[in-house]
Amino acid sequence: MPFSSSIYLPEVNKILSKIKVERFLDIGAGNGKYGALVQQTHPNSHRIGLEIEEEYIQTYGLQHYYQELWCMSVEDLISAKPNEDYDLIIFGDTIEHLRKSVGIDLLNFLVYHTKYLLVLFPEQLLQGAWEGHQQEAHISVWTNNDFSAFDHVFLHRARKDFAAINGYLLDRSKELQVQDILVPAPSIDKISQANFLSPNYHARDPVKANISPNSADIASPEAYLLAAHLARQHQATHIISIGCGKLAQQLSLLYPEFSVIGVDSMDLIDGCRFHYEFGEWVEWDFEKPGLLPIPYETLQNSIVICANFIERLRTPAHLLYNLRRILNDAPLVILTTPDRERLYPETHFGPPASPLHVREWGLNELRKLLYARNFNVEFLGHTIDSSVSREKRTCLAILANNNQPQIQSAPDHFKVVAIVPTHNEQDVLPHCLNDLITQGIEAYIIDDWSTDGTYEIAQSYIGKGVIGVERFPTEGPSHNILRRRMQRVQDVSRMLNADWVILHDSDEIRESPWAGVRVKDAIYYLDQTGFNCLDYTVLNFEPTDNEFQAGSDFGLHFRYFNFGTHPAYFTMNKGWKDFGQPLALQDSGSHTAFHDGKRTAPYKFLLRHYPIRSQEHGLRKVIGERLARYDKKERMQGINNHYDHVDDHHQFIKTPDSLIRFDNTFYSNYLVERLSGVGIREKITEEWLGKIYALQEQQAAKEQMMILADLQARQTVEKSIAAVETADITTPPVTDISPAQSTVYKEVMPESSLKRSLRTTYHAIIPLSTRLKIRDIRGRMIRR
DSSP states (O other), rough: OOOOOTHHHHHHHHHHHHSSSSSEESSSSSHHHHHHHHHHHHHEEEEEOOOOOOHHHHTTTTTGGGGGOOOOOGGGGGHHHOOOEEEEEESSSSSSSSSSSHHHHHHHHHHHTTEEEEEESSSOOOOOOOBGGGEEEOOOOOGGGTTTTTTTEEETTTTTTEEEEETTTOOTTTTHHHHHHSSSOOOOOHHHTTTOTTTOOOOOOOOOOOOSSSSSBBBHHHHHHHHHHHHHHTTOSSSEETOOOOHHHHHHHHHHTEEEEEEEEHHHHHHHHHHOOSSSEEOOOOTTTOOOOHHHHHHHHEEEEESOGGGSSSSHHHHHHHHHTTTTTEEEEEEEEEBBHSSSSOOOOSOSSSOOOOOOOOHHHHHHHHTTOOOEEEEEEEOOOBSOOOOOOOOEEEOOOOOOOOOOOOOOTOOEEEEESSOOTTTTHHHHHHHHHHHHOOOEEEOOOOOSHHHHHHHHHHHTTTEEEEESSOOOOOOOHHHHHHHHHHHHOOOOOOEEEOOOOEEEEEESTTTTHHHHHHHHHHHHHOOOEEEEEEEOOOSSSSSOOOTTTTHHHHOOOEESSSGGGOOOOOOOOOOOOOOOOOTTSSSSSOHHHHHHHHSEEEEEEOOOOOOOOOOHIIIIITTTOOOOHHHHSSSSSSTTTTTTTOOOOGGGGGGGESTTTTTTTTTTHHHHHHTTTTHHHHHHHHHHHHHHHHHHHHHHHHHHHHHHHHHHHHHHHHHHHHOOOOOOSSSSSOOOHHHHHHHHHHHHHHHHHHHHHHHHOOOEEEEHHHHHHHHHHHHH
């Protein structure tokens, strides 16, 4: 039909009122409704109507609304007009007349050639030919899912749907996006009533922050190290810090590896500009509405961190709105804020102890706040407060991109196989295999001539999750030569015809980074998002008694661990996608699968390792089986030397207080450590903080020199002003001007003008921040 519903005319009018239209295409012009609308709002625009029914052109006088009329099928548009560009395309009540495949191709073509694309269509409305017009039949059904690949706003109302799409020609740094026009900024009143704090909570009035960057207490150091880790994994080029303030010191250490953008209020951003020349410093007031002016091309290549900033605001509304919009393009945002429930010993209803904090949330309150704003909260836990306080009393949230696909069950055809080398592991192998099967992973066993029944247990699982069992070396027991064993692992991985391969010991349990997500499903998700290699954080569990029963659940029995701190543990690429790449297991001691083309998953998986189960087992395994069988040449090369400190008197049983308890709080308390490895090696954190302190000393010395230089400049200017005020017309001021020059100068410029000129020069050459410091120093000198 040439007519269509007017239910979305207010939205179309709103868009037309906000954008500039010089060239307009109306697909399915019908009776010319949208042509007339654009003619009215943008009379100087060049309007083109596309209509397949020539009868409609004459009947409805379309020549009155359009400068050009194309009488053709929309299916011919791509071949007939391949190079035409537009400011606006309206695809009104036409897409349902096309085959689905044609419609999808056309959408991808149109979005490439316009700034804005508006698509209107009915929801599942059956219709055949209308008054003999076969082209009016509805032959496809469209939903919001069909537009998920585009940056769009979708509206559903009275069985009519509307998709407003940002086209590729849109300059997002200068022009409004459809979200800016159609999605209202949050209401302060509504937001302030939904902070998820107790009604008894007392906030304080915000104060201007004037924090010296030279502080011994560096806030959220692990959050910035985490941001750097994730930026590398995502191959990001920028790190954006919202609420940078004194944290700009940490940004300075990330430059030049990453380009840096810092955003904060005027009272703090001036200090960043004063101290750091490397970054782009953006002054922005998050107490007011508005969209942060950072181009989407930059956001797409940025990791954004908002550290210890939300608690400084009167209301989080505008900050959260901006973060939500940023996540249309940026891979993720890291947000930190003090955890009120951990900071104070009893129920605390404010105001915060810090004079700079307006309000503070507990972890559960923050979770509700973020979910209520529709954030994709990927992880939520704790990190250390600062370089001085290493207590974990700071909330840390990782917020994922709004368009990030959801983790789903992997299809049956997606094959993940664990290659499991074994040697005398009958006490743990059954539970290891059961756990792999539960995780959706098949197993292939390479047994090193076990003598305790391990090989027979593995054979009993064939067809029940185990797809193969072999003994290696084929000629019989020999020295435990790691390189030879890893070569066999590589050969087996090639013959498995698996999508992904995991190198998995029998005394291990693997976990995905996401709670409740099977390892296979997590791998499938990473595969679909372009990653091809896994990394792991290692927890080494130690026995605290001799009570473990063979064959039982060792994951439940052993509850105390230490993080693996051996350097090899920080590159544990023991899971990889098989795309025919050459492997590197032989050269890396089994820890690195391959090098070329590697894209390691941004979040580490968990590798729970249970190498020793009792005192007797430790002596038998290490002294009797390992040290005696290790190859001497490999040991001379530094391979298999991790048990060199063990002798017949070694004590394998540890006391619980020397270890970390593994319970449900682990996943929150050690969020940063388990996802990235940051914080496990104290040396790395200490080196990071040491660099910041050294930078502070350099800045303090530089600042002192600048203040002294500025004082001298002021004294010179004041002497000149005093000389002008007291000298007669023939006396030159105390400057570098010669007497003759001074006489001429004063003849053409009155004394009052000269005085103003000198003061103007002083204000021009000395920054405001420095003038305030000078005034403060002079005041202290006078008081003394």
